[in-house]
Amino acid sequence: MATIDDVARTAGVSTSTVSYVLSGKRPISAPTRARVERAIEKLGYRPHAGARALASSRTNVIALMAPLRVGVNVPVIMQFVAGVVTRARDFDHDVLLLTQDDVSGLDRVTGGSMVDALVMMDIEADDPRVPLVAAAKQPTVLIGLPQDPEGLSCVDLDFEAAGRLAVRHLAQTGHTDVALIGSPPEVLRRHTSYAERMMRGLRDQARGSGVTVKVEACDSSPSGAATAVDTLLATAPDTTGIVVHNEGALPHVLSRLAERGRVVGRDMSVVAVCPTDVALSQRIPMTSIDLPAEGIGKVAVDMVMARLEGEQPSETRLLAPVLTERESSAPGPAAEDG
Amino acid sequence: MATIDDVARTAGVSTSTVSYVLSGKRPISAPTRARVERAIEKLGYRPHAGARALASSRTNVIALMAPLRVGVNVPVIMQFVAGVVTRARDFDHDVLLLTQDDVSGLDRVTGGSMVDALVMMDIEADDPRVPLVAAAKQPTVLIGLPQDPEGLSCVDLDFEAAGRLAVRHLAQTGHTDVALIGSPPEVLRRHTSYAERMMRGLRDQARGSGVTVKVEACDSSPSGAATAVDTLLATAPDTTGIVVHNEGALPHVLSRLAERGRVVGRDMSVVAVCPTDVALSQRIPMTSIDLPAEGIGKVAVDMVMARLEGEQPSETRLLAPVLTERESSAPGPAAEDG
DNA sequence: TTAGCGTGTTGAAACGCTTCGACGATCCGG
């Protein structure tokens, strides 16, 4: 492999000049720049990442910690990851992938100066990783909201607002008995903040709109969904509006409702909280509040890069929810028309 | 951050001694080792990855190129990725994630010595990336089979054998008219090798078993699956055995069959080719040929590490398919009992 | 007693880049 010295020699300049051509940190005259570029081209020169990292203490790599175990929201996770990776490239950075459970990985990549910054997904209320990265010298952005962000940046969908929005939509279309089919019990048990924020928004708006709301945890398996639907229908038979906040269970919930003789879009109104493509690939196009996974990933990178450049303070960004009405909405018993 | 020299000083030894304690490449007496380890502990010393890479020309990072765009087999992809990442950790390596379309990324990570080796997923017959990585100095393992591996290692499920196995199972249980509901047309158009290998095996065994086989491409949307099922039922109404090789379409195929009055497991036998967990999360547990995605990812890492250590030659490894009978199998018209 | 060996440790030379201070040249205003 050619080195920067080889390039300097064949271009007839000093190595520092080559470096400055590459980094643009000092002005270089046009003819010199041209000679250097020709030499680089000719030799097929590529700067050595390690040497660069050593000299500049910048790796141009960010770490992404993602939950890779198969689970509920695999497609959603992939979208986050895709968003992070593509946006990172826009900033000329690559992505080192860590798994959620590899907690020691944080220390490794952080302490070993393998990365310039971190993005962590799927943050729980009392996440053990948060104090670790808070102590690291690299800036970090959390996707999700811990109890105490300790000066770290966070980004997420505003689930509380999403809960309110969903109930408002149902109330406005004439529904008075509303339910949430939510995350699996184990997620709730972990106090994952998005689930709790969603419920808070839901109940909040229910109170404001004079609507009842029943909450049902739901495993994402077919049988889990069936159980949730059956329980709901048994304990709250007047329910006509359902918010489903569980991508994995969604198709099974719809199947079970059909089996139980409920026609979604006619006598049952369902609002899904999920990425748009998931909403569109159900048996009927679902009214949904978009979970802009890829977008959130990109914002996370934007934030982490901002902190890397200037000395931006840490901030928390909650994205406003957007509801799109599709074919799973139906007027409720209190609807004014029809 | 403490450096190796700091450690050496506080332990009262030379830097090289510290280095040898860390790498184990030279014998170190027990007391010296203990002193060094105490110093490391005390200072919280972490070797600088860049410096290490520069001096040793080893980064302890491998690149993984994966298709991140949302598509057919998102959960399957995740399993590959999980397999690669966890196995890499067993070899004390981290994983740098590249997206499929970032072809220039190959040059970047390879030429810049950012990684020691590469793993590439989703290889097509005439993949433009293959010549690129063949020219790289880092060893590479392909998941999938290109037309010409050019001295690269490959690993994949033996789809040809899987096709044979599926037909053999159906023939043995009394089916004489068999069909494949396969990949989306665009996948076939790209000549992705696994689809073609599957068909070859299928036809091969069909000829041997005296069975007819009809092949239907299938988009993974609900409507695509419906179309495929409808076409099949119209053009080959005697079909009683179906092989589904399309994870995304599988649930929709099953739905459509139900809508068309076919009871899977009674008058229709369906064999899925997919990861076990996908097979188990359908409306009924599916008889399936396992696509051991995570396992393949691990094998890929094993192979790439073997090439990194000794000078193993490149090889192609095709994993033998395993069929597990579950509730979607049914006896066919030619069954002896029944 | 000495040559020879193995064990444990060291010093110093890379590894390939960035960046800082300095310097010559060119240009300006006074």
Next chain:
DNA sequence: CCGGATCGTCGAAGCGTTTCAACACGCTAA
């Protein structure tokens, strides 16, 4: 015509490791 900016380039000092050749030491065998 001179002093001081400004512009473009250079030399050299790091950055924090690994690794090679060498060496000190205590043994054993002759």
